[in-house]
Amino acid sequence: MLKNFWYACEFTSAVTNKPKQVLMLNQRFVLYRNSQGEVVVLKDQCSHRGAALSLGWREDNCIRCPYHGWKFQADGKCVEIPANEMGTPIPPRANVKSYPVQEKYGFVWIFYGDLPAESRPPIPPFPEYQDPKMHPIYLEYEMQTHYTRVIENALDPAHLYAVHGNSFGAGLAEDTTVDEYVIKDEDWGISTKIIYRNYTQPKNGIFKSFFGPKKTQLNAKISFYLPNITKIESDFGRGKIINYAIHVPVNDQRTISKRIQLRNFFTYAWADRLFIKFHHQVGLEDKIVTESQIPQLIPDNLTTEVHVAADAMNLAYRQIRQKYLAMGWGLNYHQNQRERSLTK
DSSP states (O other): OBOSEEEEEEEGGGOOSSOEEEEETTEEEEEEEOTTSOEEEEESSOTTTOOOGGGSEEETTEEEOTTTOOEEOTTSOEEEOTTSOTTOOOOGGGOOOBOOEEEETTEEEEEESSOOGGGSOOOOOOGGGGOTTSEEEEEEEEESSOHHHHHHHHHOSSSHHHHTTTTGGGGGTTOOOOOOOOOEEETTEEEEEEEEEEEOOOSSSGGGGGOOSSOEEEEEEEEEETTTEEEEEEEOSSOEEEEEEEEEEEETTEEEEEEEEEESSSOOGGGHHHHHHHHHHHHHHHHHHHTTOSSSSOOSSTTSSOOOGGGHHHHHHHHHHHHHHHTTOBOOHHHHHHHGGGGO
16 A cells, blocks of 8 residues: 555545544544535544544534543644543643545545645546536445455456456457557556457447447547556447546455446436446456455565566556555555554
C-alpha cells in the first residue's frame, strides 16, 4: 500500500451528519458532515481508551466518544473531558489525528501521507463525470484479496474471453488474440489503447441487445491512476461506456471496488437496474478467479511470475508501483500487521 496520495474512500451520498466508519489502509476512519455540510475525517480511535468514535454522535460540529464522552473538534483537538473538573487542562496527547478531505466526482477523498499541501499529487480528472450526455450508475462489490490483484484484473486485456465467457467476453471467443499495444505515460499513471477487431454478439445480458451477430470493431482505452484507480473506456460505434473504479484497500486480504459507470446510450433511469445487475454478474466472474490467485499480493520481483506480450499493462503497473515504493512511499508493513485486526 502507498502513502502520499488522495484515496477515495466512500461515495459522497453515503456520508451524513451521523458518524460513519470507513475501513481502509488497515486503518479505521470516521466520517461525518458538520452543520455546513462539509465532511470531517478523523482517526476512528479515541485517544483515551481506543473506542470507535464512529459509535458516538455529532454535537456542536464536534464528535463525542461513545465510551466516556470526550469531545473532539473537526481538527482532532480534544475540547472537553466530562469526568474532569471545570478548568482542568486537557493533555495535548488527548487529540486525535484529522485528515485533509475533498469531495469530487461523487466521492469523498482523504489524503493519507505526510506531504505538505503544495507537494501532494492531484486527484486525477474524471472529465466524463460532468458530461450531461453520460448517464451514471453507482455500485460496489468486495473481493477477499489484495487490491493489487484487483487492479491488475481490471488492467488485463487478455482474460476477457475466458473469465467473462458467459457474459460480454463471449463476443471475443472467435478471436482471442491481443495485438501488441503501446503504453503511454500519463500524469501519475499510464494508459493504452486496444482494438478488438472481431467482436461478436455476447451470449446474454444487457449488451446482447446492442450487438448484432456480425463482427464489430470494439475500441478500448485502459488507464491506471495512482494509487488505486482504473478507467476502462469502451466504444462500439453505437455507444460508449466508461467504467471508473476505485479499488479501496481495506486490508491485505480485502478490497472494496467502488465504481461509477457512465454510458451515452439507453440512458433511461429505469434501465439502470439492468446495467447494475449485469455489472455485478461481471464482477462475480472476476471475483472467483481473482480470489484464487496465489500469492494475494503481486510479487515484488518481476521475474517471480511468467509474462507474455499481453501482460504489458500489468507489467507497467508493477513498475510504477515499485518506483514509489523505492521512494519510501510504501506504508510500514509492521504497522499494518499490528493494526490489521481493526479492519477485519
